[in-house]
Amino acid sequence: MKLFSLPHSPYAARVRIQARLEGLPLEILPPPVPLRTEAFMQRFPLGKVPVLELSGGEAIAESWAIMEYLSEAGIANGGSLVPESALGRAQMRMLGRYADLHLATNALFPLFRVAIGAAGDTAEIAQSLRAELLKGERLLASFGGGERPLNLGDIALAPTMLYLQELAPLVEMAEPLEEFPGLGAWWAWVNSFAPVRDVLQEVRTAYHAFVEGLAAKA
Ligand SMILES: N[C@@H](CCC(=O)N[C@@H](CS)C(=O)NCC(=O)O)C(=O)O
Structure with a gap:
C-alpha cells in the first residue's frame, strides 16, 4: 500500500x-x-x-x-487504536471531529491566514483560539479521569495541536496550552509515545523549512 x-x-x-x-x-x-x-x-x-x-x-x-x-483491514501488528466499547468509540470520534470541525475550522485556519499575511483581527483570533481550547479541555475532562489507551482521536488531534502551538505566537499567545492544564497533560501524554513524538517532530521540521523557504523568497 x-x-x-x-x-x-x-x-x-x-x-x-x-x-x-x-x-x-x-x-x-x-x-x-x-x-x-x-x-x-x-x-x-x-x-x-x-x-x-x-x-x-x-x-x-x-x-x-x-x-x-x-x-x-486486519493488518495491524500492534494493539488496537479503536476502543472496544461503543462509548469509547464515540469519544474517539468526538476527539477527531473536535480537531477538524472546531479547532481547525475556528482557530487553526484563521491562524494560517495570519501566517500567510492575510488580513485578520488578531485579538479576535486569539479569543476564538481560547474558546476552542476550552472546549477541548472540557471534552477531555468529560471522558473521566484515569488511564485510557491512545486512540485514533488522539492521533487526529495531535498534529492539529502541534500547528496551533507553532502559530499561536502570531496572536500573542506564546504558550497556548499553559492556560489549559488538562490539554497540557494530554499533550505531554501523547508525546510520551515515541511514534507520535517522532512524526510530530518531522512535521515541525518540515513546517519550519517551509516557512524559511518562503522568507528566503520574499
Ligand atoms: N480533510 C482532509 C484535509 C486534507 C488537506 O487539507 N490536505 C492538504 C495538505 S495539509 C492538501 O492536500 N492541500 C492541497 C491543496 O489544498 O491544494 C483530510 O483529513 O485528509
Missing part, C-alpha cells in the same frame, strides 16, 4: 503516526502527480493528500477514512 503524503501535512501525519504505532507496511511517497492540477483531480477526486492507494489501485482519501480503513 502507498501513502501519498507531504512532510508538513498535519492530516498525512495522522496516518504516518498510526502506521508506526501499528507496524503497517505503508510506502510513504510524495503525490504522484502535482497537487492542484487536473491530472491530480481526475485521479483523486477530493484533491488533497493524504491518499492511500491500495495494491489493486483503489484510492482512499480523507485522513479519518484512511485511518478507519487501516484499523479495519
Whole structure:
C-alpha cells in the first residue's frame, strides 16, 4: 500500500503516526502527480493528500477514512487504536471531529491566514483560539479521569495541536496550552509515545523549512 503524503501535512501525519504505532507496511511517497492540477483531480477526486492507494489501485482519501480503513483491514501488528466499547468509540470520534470541525475550522485556519499575511483581527483570533481550547479541555475532562489507551482521536488531534502551538505566537499567545492544564497533560501524554513524538517532530521540521523557504523568497 502507498501513502501519498507531504512532510508538513498535519492530516498525512495522522496516518504516518498510526502506521508506526501499528507496524503497517505503508510506502510513504510524495503525490504522484502535482497537487492542484487536473491530472491530480481526475485521479483523486477530493484533491488533497493524504491518499492511500491500495495494491489493486483503489484510492482512499480523507485522513479519518484512511485511518478507519487501516484499523479495519486486519493488518495491524500492534494493539488496537479503536476502543472496544461503543462509548469509547464515540469519544474517539468526538476527539477527531473536535480537531477538524472546531479547532481547525475556528482557530487553526484563521491562524494560517495570519501566517500567510492575510488580513485578520488578531485579538479576535486569539479569543476564538481560547474558546476552542476550552472546549477541548472540557471534552477531555468529560471522558473521566484515569488511564485510557491512545486512540485514533488522539492521533487526529495531535498534529492539529502541534500547528496551533507553532502559530499561536502570531496572536500573542506564546504558550497556548499553559492556560489549559488538562490539554497540557494530554499533550505531554501523547508525546510520551515515541511514534507520535517522532512524526510530530518531522512535521515541525518540515513546517519550519517551509516557512524559511518562503522568507528566503520574499
Ligand atoms: N480533510 C482532509 C484535509 C486534507 C488537506 O487539507 N490536505 C492538504 C495538505 S495539509 C492538501 O492536500 N492541500 C492541497 C491543496 O489544498 O491544494 C483530510 O483529513 O485528509
